[in-house]
Amino acid sequence: MSNNGKRRRMSAAALEEHRWGLAFVLPPFVGFLAFMAFPIVFAFIASLTKWNGINNMLDNFIGLANYGKLLTDAKFWKVLGNTVIYMIGIPIGMILGLIIAVGMNRKIRGIKVLRTLYYIPVISSLVAVAILWMWVFNYDYGLLNSIIKALTGLHGPNWLGDEFWVKVSMIIFMVWKGLGTSIILYLSGLQGIPRDYYEAAKIDGATGWNLFRFITIPLVSPVTFYMLITGLIGGFQVFVEVLVMVPSGGLNNSAMTVVFYLYQKAFESRQMGYASAMAFLLAIIIFIITAINFKGQDRWVKTID
Amino acid sequence: MKHKKALALLLALVMALGLFTACGSSSSDGATADGKKNLKVFLFLNDHEAPIYKGMIQKFQEAHADTIGNIDVQVTTRDEYDTTLTGMMTAGDLPDVFYVGPSALSQYVENGYIEDLTPYLAKMGVSTDGLMQEILNSYRYDGESAGSGDVYALPKDASVFAYAYNKDLFDKEGIPYPDPQDPYTYDEFVEVCKKFTKDTDNDGAIDQWGAGFANAFMLYQFIWSNGASFTSDDYKTITIDTPEFKEALQKYVDLTLVHQITPTVEQDASLGVYQRWLAGQEAFYACGTWDVAAFMDPETFPFNWDLCLYPTLSTGKSYTWLGTVGYCMSAKSPNKDEAAELIYYLSTDPDGQREVSGITTGNSIQIPNIIDLAEGEFKDAVAAGTLKYPSNVDVIFDYMNGTDYCAGRFEELNYTPNSEWHTIFFDGLDRVKNGSISVDDYIAEVQPQMQESLNEAWDSIS
Secondary structure, three states: OHHHHHHHHHHHHHHHHHHHHHHHHHHHHHHHHHHHHHHHHHHHHHOOEOOOOOOOOHHHEOOOHHHHHHHOOHHHHHHHHHHHHHOOHHHHHHHHHHHHHHHHOOOOOOHHHHHHHHHHHHHOOHHHHHHHHHHHOOOOOOHHHHHHHHHHOOOOOOOOOOOOHHHHHHHHHHHHHHHHHHHHHHHHHHHOOOHHHHHHHHHOOOOHHHHHHHHHHHHOHHHHHHHHHHHHHHHHOOOHHHHHHOOOOOHHHOOOOHHHHHHHHHHHOOOHHHHHHHHHHHHHHHHHHHHHHHHHHHHHOOOOO | OHHHHHHHHHHHHHHHHHHHHHHOOOHHHOEOOOOOEEEEEEEEOOOOHHHHHHHHHHHHHHHOOOOEEEEEEEEEOHHHHHHHHHHHHHOOOOOOEEEEOHHHHHHHHHOOOEOOOHHHHHHHOOOOOOEOHHHHHOOEEOOOOEOOOEEOOEEEEEEEEEEEEEHHHHHHHOOOOOOOOOOOEHHHHHHHHHHHOEOOOOOOOOOEEEEOOOHHHHOHHHHHHOOOOOEOOOOOOEOOOOHHHHHHHHHHHHHHHOOOOOOOHHHHHHOOHHHHHHOOOEEEEEEEHHHHHHHOOOOOOOOOEEEEOOOEOOOOOEEEEEEEEEEEEEOOOOOHHHHHHHHHHHHHOHHHHHHHHOOOOOOOOOOOOEHHHHHHHHHHHHHHOOOOOOOOOHHHHHHHHOOOOEEEEOOHHHHOOOOHHHHHHHHOHHHHHOOOOOHHHHHHHHHHHHHHHHHHHHHHHO
16 A cells, blocks of 8 residues: 555656646747747648738639649749859868868967958858948959959959859859858868877878878768758758849849749749748758758768767 | 746746737737727838838827827838738738738738728818829729729828939030920930030040939830830730830830940949939939939039939820829728828828928928928928929929820839739840840740739739
8 A cells, every 4th residue: 555655656746747847848849839830831831822912821722733833934943053053162162161171270370360260251241241242243343353454454254244153253252151161160070080090091101192082081071961961951042142242133033043033922923822832842852952962971971980 | 846836837838828929919909998099000111201200190199199099100111011011911910000002902902901991081071182183093992993983092102203414414514404394305315415425534434424224213214105015004914015115125225235325234233323323423313202302412412403304205205103102091900090090190291291391301202292282382492492302393293293295104013913024024124235135036035924924913813
């Protein structure tokens, strides 16, 4: 009897603890429901309708028609193409980041100042630096074209006004903006590589290039992988840079990205349903590419263990 | 210990519930405890306007202190307005008074968001005859088409996108000023502009032009003056392939390509045509009624200037576009009588109109809504010099009221469910302006896309 009584008290205490646990989990859970799950479900339902923000969403159910239309929407494919072209900046940023990180991974005077300088673009307001770069790229009065003119005597390209050069401009800007992050990440990766590996390789007669090629690059591959994943996901969502620097989306939509087009459809053309479908299609594309990346990582991502 | 636990539980509950109450309906707070009515107002205002309008609402509240408890005024920017309002509509939480433009009016009515003001105005025993009728009519809807029927909103303002010239440049070049009642023909305009277009500092590059044209705002004038239009009269069909339209567009791009009296597309990209006008590099540029205070300010525009008419094409009549935004009332407002009174007050109160039009302040950001005030005190103040306005102020009213040589109208996009078709046209127009594609080829390329977009737009509200 007494044993039973004790057990009952214990379970009551456990139960109470359980309840308290739930009580504390409740706020974030409700937050998740309200701010994540609900909008996702809402957007999915919206994507099946002709909702324009004014009419009744559920009265205008059209099934998968928005998705069908998207697949034949030439502008969607064009802006998706632009978005993918911008991703050329991801490997460029990685290579530059790794080179600079290797250079900085040593004890020299003023290294902290140097590291800080490279990180400033990352902590600066995206809008502010985008406006700054608009002036760098200005056709007549810009820094870049002034340098080109001083060096070659020729007038530089119409950076933001030309269908080809606007993409180059955006890539340059995004690489510059993201460089600080790649450097910091690669620095931490480099500092995690044990010195003995290099010493052992040197004893075996390895040269500087070989050390870099066969020790450094493989052992920072987890960092490279992380940057590839986040770079691709972020790359598909590029929006603010373009909106600020080329508010029209560029001549013939040459600078427009998927999210820019999505924004136009939702808030300028008031086709919320269509825009929601685009958001879902974009999410699916990102999901598939991320999944492929994770599947493929075994082939090239090495860890120290 | 027990207390602490109870407190923690309470906190958790409050946090959880807070999430819901934040999005909950607020129509229940339509009245204060002592039975006074509360109103919610949602507007976009620029920095000049905000203090003036807030002051007006404050005065209204004080004058109705016995019936009105609190007026909650939310102000946002033009860019944010539509997005926020859409959110409010979706949440079923519209303010009592907000803006609507002629373009959205019929959709708002059809979907039951806004209330017919006509019976409320009748109940108040007030008349709208004193308002500018052209503008007021854009807020009428008869269930079929806009322009006639009951009134669903009263104008906050009426604007005109007039033309302007830099007097100092005319003096410098010794050219007679344009006649504010006799617009230039296209050829005359080109001839005058050629005299201004030159390299003033002899560095080999043109640095002064006859005019500058911002496509999306200044092509309409040419199209309409040539008797063409972007759409058919029912706003369902894109009509940019008519000979009149093509001719007007050709003449518009010829100003840049053939006559070269405007900055090139590249020059426009370096420094916009608006900035070049402010810098005194262009003899002609546009002036909206909202620009007047800024252009009269020597800090912004250190030149003498005046208003004039856009050049004409085949119709011989000068055209420009009008703009307006109006106050409407939520169909679900619990305090419709009070909301209607506030709307009537904001739209027609003479003191308020004196302030925003600059009769009392000296700086004009809009013209008065009331005809008598506009024709009387407003023009008197301009003539007396107490209101900073260029002397050809009649250009504004001529466009607004229409004469045999000029007229104002609303852009076609005001009557279509969205303006995407318009964006498609203007997105690539610089390719025509820089000569990389011909007018015919461009129209052949964009017309099907525009028509498809317009079809979708109409389809989206059917």
